[in-house]
Amino acid sequence: ALRAAAPGRVLTAADMHPAGYPTVAAVRWMSDELERQTGGALSIRTYHAGQLGRESDTVTLARHGALDITRVNMGTLNNPFPITRILCLPYEFDSVAHMRRAVDGAPGREILDAFAARDLVGLAFYDAGLRSFYNVRRPIHTPADMHGLKLRVPPSDIFMAMVRAFGANPTPLGFGEAFSAMQTHMIDGAENNIRGFDSSRQFEVARYWSNTQHAFSPEALLMSRRSFEGLPASQRELLLATAQASVAVMRRLWDEAEATSRERMAAGGVAFNDVDLPAFHAAAEPVRTRALADPDLLRLHRRIRALA
Amino acid sequence: MLQEDFERPRGAMAHLALACTVIAGTALLCIALVQLWQVFTRYVLNDSPGWTEPVTLLLLSTAMMFAAAAGVRGNAHFGFFVLLHALPPRAQRVLQAFAALVAAGIGGLLLVCGAQLAAGDWTVAMPGTQLPQGMLYVPLSLGGGLMALFALERVVTVLRAPAEG
Amino acid sequence: MAVALLFGVFALLLLVGVPVAFALFAASLVTVLFLDLPSIVVVLQTAAGAGSVSLIAIPLFIFTGELMLRGGISERLIGLASALVGHVRGGLGQVNVLANLFFGGVSGSAIADVSAVGGAMIPQMVKRGFDRDFAVNVSVSAALVALLVPPSHNLILYSAAAGGGLSIADLFAAGVVPALLMTVTLMLAGWLIARRRGYAVEAFPGVRAVLVRLVGAAPGLALVALIFVGIRAGIFTAVESAAIAVVYALLVTALVYRALAWREFLHAVAGATRTTGVILFVIATASTFGWLLAYLEVPAAAVDLLRAVAHDRYAVLAMIVVFLLVLGTFMDLAPLILICTPIFLPVARAFGIDPIHFGVVLILTGGIGLITPPVGSVLFVGAAIGRIPVTQALRTIWPFYLAALAVLLLVAFVPALSLWLPAVLR
Numbered sequence: 001a002l003r004a005a006a007p008g009r010v011l012t013a014a015d016m017h018p019a020g021y022p023t024v025a026a027v028r029w030m031s032d033e034l035e036r037q038t039g040g041a042l043s044i045r046t047y048h049a050g051q052l053g054r055e056s057d058t059v060t061l062a063r064h065g066a067l068d069i070t071r072v073n074m075g076t077l078n079n080p081f082p083i084t085r086i087l088c089l090p091y092e093f094d095s096v097a098h099m100r101r102a103v104d105g106a107p108g109r110e111i112l113d114a115f116a117a118r119d120l121v122g123l124a125f126y127d128a129g130l131r132s133f134y135n136v137r138r139p140i141h142t143p144a145d146m147h148g149l150k151l152r153v154p155p156s157d158i159f160m161a162m163v164r165a166f167g168a169n170p171t172p173l174g175f176g177e178a179f180s181a182m183q184t185h186m187i188d189g190a191e192n193n194i195r196g197f198d199s200s201r202q203f204e205v206a207r208y209w210s211n212t213q214h215a216f217s218p219e220a221l222l223m224s225r226r227s228f229e230g231l232p233a234s235q236r237e238l239l240l241a242t243a244q245a246s247v248a249v250m251r252r253l254w255d256e257a258e259a260t261s262r263e264r265m266a267a268g269g270v271a272f273n274d275v276d277l278p279a280f281h282a283a284a285e286p287v288r289t290r291a292l293a294d295p296d297l298l299r300l301h302r303r304i305r306a307l308a
Numbered sequence: 309m310l311q312e313d314f315e316r317p318r319g320a321m322a323h324l325a326l327a328c329t330v331i332a333g334t335a336l337l338c339i340a341l342v343q344l345w346q347v348f349t350r351y352v353l354n355d356s357p358g359w360t361e362p363v364t365l366l367l368l369s370t371a372m373m374f375a376a377a378a379g380v381r382g383n384a385h386f387g388f389f390v391l392l393h394a395l396p397p398r399a400q401r402v403l404q405a406f407a408a409l410v411a412a413g414i415g416g417l418l419l420v421c422g423a424q425l426a427a428g429d430w431t432v433a434m435p436g437t438q439l440p441q442g443m444l445y446v447p448l449s450l451g452g453g454l455m456a457l458f459a460l461e462r463v464v465t466v467l468r469a470p471a472e473g
Numbered sequence: 474m475a476v477a478l479l480f481g482v483f484a485l486l487l488l489v490g491v492p493v494a495f496a497l498f499a500a501s502l503v504t505v506l507f508l509d510l511p512s513i514v515v516v517l518q519t520a521a522g523a524g525s526v527s528l529i530a531i532p533l534f535i536f537t538g539e540l541m542l543r544g545g546i547s548e549r550l551i552g553l554a555s556a557l558v559g560h561v562r563g564g565l566g567q568v569n570v571l572a573n574l575f576f577g578g579v580s581g582s583a584i585a586d587v588s589a590v591g592g593a594m595i596p597q598m599v600k601r602g603f604d605r606d607f608a609v610n611v612s613v614s615a616a617l618v619a620l621l622v623p624p625s626h627n628l629i630l631y632s633a634a635a636g637g638g639l640s641i642a643d644l645f646a647a648g649v650v651p652a653l654l655m656t657v658t659l660m661l662a663g664w665l666i667a668r669r670r671g672y673a674v675e676a677f678p679g680v681r682a683v684l685v686r687l688v689g690a691a692p693g694l695a696l697v698a699l700i701f702v703g704i705r706a707g708i709f710t711a712v713e714s715a716a717i718a719v720v721y722a723l724l725v726t727a728l729v730y731r732a733l734a735w736r737e738f739l740h741a742v743a744g745a746t747r748t749t750g751v752i753l754f755v756i757a758t759a760s761t762f763g764w765l766l767a768y769l770e771v772p773a774a775a776v777d778l779l780r781a782v783a784h785d786r787y788a789v790l791a792m793i794v795v796f797l798l799v800l801g802t803f804m805d806l807a808p809l810i811l812i813c814t815p816i817f818l819p820v821a822r823a824f825g826i827d828p829i830h831f832g833v834v835l836i837l838t839g840g841i842g843l844i845t846p847p848v849g850s851v852l853f854v855g856a857a858i859g860r861i862p863v864t865q866a867l868r869t870i871w872p873f874y875l876a877a878l879a880v881l882l883l884v885a886f887v888p889a890l891s892l893w894l895p896a897v898l899r
């Protein structure tokens with residue numbers, strides 16, 4: 001049975017993270033705001049924990065108007081929206097602050113607008129922290145330690161190229177399938193931010209976390225263009241503004257969550273280690289060079305570097 | 309039934325069903341080979357390719373859809389036929405024709421929507437391969453079309469048959 | 474309303490003889506249209522349902538089963554079992570159960586087992602003076618053993634329906650003790666009936682004969698070991714081990730036994746293809762149905778409902794088991810797993826029931842449905858092989874029902890039976 005019938009329009013939103021994850025909480029906050037500001041005429045029902053499918057499938061559902069909003073990681077969008085690759089390039093940003101300046105500024109605006117090409121409206125970027133490698137076999141100190149490891153990456157050719165450049169074997173897989181794939185040794189490890197490592201419980205099988213900090217790959221909050229255009233103009237503006245306002249809420253939750261996760265993982269016996277960062281920078285260079293041969297990416301790259 | 313078809317197919321539709329089985333069977337064998345190649349590259353070459361999972365999934369949907377289409381012709385899909393067998397022959401035929409019509413409609417929808425989905429993702433590269441992402445929906449579309457064809461054939465045979473067939 | 478429509482259309486279509494896969498698809502389509510969603514959702518989810526890497530092992534294990542059946546591996550496993558327990562009262566009946574323990578290790582499908590083992594055993598049993606109803610009943614209930622012996626494609630199916638987060642190795646290990654328990658209980662039931670009916674006892678063929686058959690069956694036993702050890706030790710994934718099993722079965726039958734003619738090979742491929750198409754298509758369409766259940770928030774409603782009437786995990790488990798037993802009387806196992814897992818697993822979790830334990834209970838409960846009327850595919854196949862009407866088999870099957878129910882109760886209410894071995898092996 002559907003929840004007690006709200007009088008107004010209830011948008012549907014999908015997220016593959018569990019309840020309480022900062023992205024899920026931010027969309028819940030959006031729903032409360034919209035409901036308050038419209039007197040109940042507009043709200044959002046969120047389906048968390050991948051109930052409505054893998055990230056890539058929810059994007060297709062949204063494109064066809066079967067789902068109104070979906071929150072997906074940028075990696076999932078790299079192949080269908082090549083411009084998003086810039087946000088996933090290894091070592092593109094100097095710091096969290098630099099990444100936030102870029103997505104809040106003109107480069108971010110340009111990428112959000114690019115989603116219109118495939119029937120989507122880019123609502124906002126959410127943080128996803130720095131990504132690092134974790135695996136079931138051994139600590140990674142240099143790219144040489146990665147040789148022979150089979151690692152899950154998001155379904156993105158940029159991530160595949162990067163993992164290959166580091167000397168490991170990438171395999172594109174849904175995030176939800178990574179846990180059992182590690183447990184059954186179909187893969188040896190994966191890469192993600194610390195919060196995702198925690199909430200997916202992948203730390204139960206992968207006991208080695210190596211601080212490669214290779215990419216940011218923020219999250220995208222996308223809306224179906226069909227649903228968006230079906231809303232009255234006033235609600236559309238309110239929705240865009242609320243989505244932007246939710247970014248600050250999300251970031252506050254994120255920073256807290258990241259710190260908590262790191263403590264919990266350390267207490268849970270995960271072995272953390274630092275890596276030879278210059279060696280990883282050098283190994284990633286060919287991937288960057290090849291990607292930046294694309295004039296669109298090069299232009300965005302220059303604007304991002306200008307914000308450093 | 310399938311095995312008889314295998315030995316001596318009669319008519320164009322029987323040949324088509326056989327072709328479906330052959331395609332699906334080949335896809336099945338290829339899944340085994342691709343997975344073996346993965347084991348070989350991992351243990352012998354210490355380097356496993358990233359294309360094996362996406363390609364295996366493509367083969368899996370090929371095996372599924374072509375075999376499911378052949379299964380419509382061979383009446384292989386499982387169901388609940390107790391009520392059906394308790395009815396008089398005339399009513400049985402009406403219901404059998406109805407079930408075949410449902411299958412035909414579903415096959416048709418798979419054909420059309422599968423093609424739409426394939427076209428929508430044709431310019432996107434399937435990660436880890438050089439193939440279009442839309443190709444994943446091609447077996448769905450083709451298999452759906454074949455399913456519709458076999459189901460329509462069943463409608464005709466059921467309605468024409470003198471008794472339960 | 475939408476939920477009633479989804480289940481109502483599904484039930485109605487099933488009743489008038491629309492196959493399960495098409496009924497799932499059509500009911501989902503009607504509901505999607507009612508909800509004013511684009512119909513492409515149904516097609517997209519059908520594609521997504523077949524797009525999970527955890528499903529790849531299923532067709533490969535089915536293929537392995539076909540090759541074993543046609544290439545003589547199964548026959549030799551039966552031969553070994555027969556030499557081991559043929560001299561016990563009820564002789565071949567006991568062999569039947571034991572053969573399922575061995576053979577079931579590879580086919581993973583109850584229907585494949587009853588056709589393979591039953592096809593070999595039932596005629597043999599009749600020839601040696603057993604009543605047909607006994608031969609059929611012991612065969613069909615013995616197929617329950619095979620459901621739980623690893624690798625069980627039903628457990629893989631359960632893991633996939635659960636969202637892929639459950640370890641297949643743990644699930645496989647969890648099925649072992651219940652399978653042994655079922656073996657012993659069914660053998661006891663068979664022994665009691667054999668004693669009452671005064672069936673003859675065969676002579677023990679001698680240690681030498683047992684050893685000869687052991688050598689003959691060794692490649693088949695090695696296959697079972699290869700799969701289990703390969704997955705457990707992390708040498709292969711479930712999928713890779715399934716691919717290796719296919720090639721291994723092919724090599725053994727073609728080169729060692731020299732039993733696999735080209736035509737037989739083609740028939741094995743065709744048989745595996747047919748089963749694969751049917752099973753995977755149900756998995757795919759059930760995924761659409763499951764998507765709608767999630768969209769309509771049915772699992773949450775089921776949790777609320779059960780919370781309102783039951784207060785501890787055993788009460789909840791008992792209610793789920795009763796419900797599944799009823800559902801299982803008229804539903805096949807694969808769709809039962811695919812449809813019920815997304816509804817009841819969240820409930821089970823909410824009440825602190827271990828998902829691994831729950832999977833074993835679900836498969837055992839649904840498996841009993843395979844040998845009950847009105848829809849019991851294993852019972853039907855068994856009766857067809859034994860050439861008796863289903864009603865005749867039903868008149869004397871009750872001791873086996875009792876045995877199976879006793880095991881089900883033990884497995885449901887003593888979680889350690891399922892959870893001990895995975896914990897030891899982990």
Ligand code: NA
Pocket residue numbers: 577578579580581582619620621622623624625626
């Ligand atoms: Na089994």
Ligand code: NA
Pocket residue numbers: 801802803804841842843844845846847848849850
């Ligand atoms: Na039944």
